[in-house]
Amino acid sequence: MRNRLKFQVFLVIFAAFLFCVIIPMIFQSKTPEAKQVVASPYTTEEFIKVISRDIKPQAEAYGIRPSLLIGQALLESQNGTSLLSHKYRNLFALQARTGQESVLLVTSHPLVNAEANSKVRFARYKDWQTSIEDYLRRLKSGQVWDKELYRKLATQKGYKEPAKTLGEYIYPYDSNYSNKLIKIIEDQELTQYD
Known part of the structure; x- marks a missing residue:
């Protein structure tokens, strides 16, 4: 019974951690x-x-x-x-061309094959x-x-x-x-x- 209670407490703490720390980081991460x-x-x-x-x-x-x-x-x-x-x-x-080292960034103006405010792989x-x-x-x-x-x-x-x-x-x-x-x-x- 005691082990089961410890496990439930662990799950609650872990869920709270995910909810309070990890999930906001995911939603606020922006390109x-x-x-x-x-x-x-x-x-x-x-x-x-x-x-x-x-x-x-x-x-x-x-x-x-x-x-x-x-x-x-x-x-x-x-x-x-x-x-x-x-x-x-x-x-x-x-x-970036295929296979070229690149970085994913948002472009503020239209490019070939990319609209403004879209994510683009830049060289x-x-x-x-x-x-x-x-x-x-x-x-x-x-x-x-x-x-x-x-x-x-x-x-x-x-x-x-x-x-x-x-x-x-x-x-x-x-x-x-x-x-x-x-x-x-x-x-x-x-x-x-x-």
């Missing part, structure tokens, strides 16, 4: 947002200097203006303060340089949108036309994207990297 702002050790200017060292040679090798890619990285990563860019080193919000990189290399490889091979996008970015003169092209192709949900990109390029004087 973080890719654009969630996190503390960054960089100012915007420092972030630009760091990523420009990696972007400049690669952008030139692919025939794309470095200022355009630096500006795009600043916008996508919220100046390096987004969770996706800071913790997972994904500067361009690239979705995870060891460093920003790898993120930049992957983005440019995908861009050239037509995996970001199509090969025509890369051709236009590589052949259009200046930074305004390519910025408009990026806005039309990749960011149709944001009719002001190209203006934001142009403003960042001008305000941060990013053409010095071209």
Whole structure:
């Protein structure tokens, strides 16, 4: 009888533990947002200097203006303060390919095959340089949108036309994207990297 009573007390305590601790944790666990702002050790200017060292040679090798890619990285990563860019080193919000190391996050805007506010497997990189290399490889091979996008970015003169092209192709949900990109390029004087 005594053992039975001890077992019943144990079950009651265990059930109370589950109810009070574990179940609320399950219901309150939430997938973080890719654009969630996190503390960054960089100012915007420092972030630009760091990523420009990696972007400049690669952008030139692919025939794309470095200022355009630096500006795009600043916008996508919220100046390096987004969770996706800071913790997972994904500067361009690239979705993970099959078999690629990834992280599940909520996207705040629509992506290819994903609506806004849905969970998406984003690519995870060891460093920003790898993120930049992957983005440019995908861009050239037509995996970001199509090969025509890369051709236009590589052949259009200046930074305004390519910025408009990026806005039309990749960011149709944001009719002001190209203006934001142009403003960042001008305000941060990013053409010095071209």
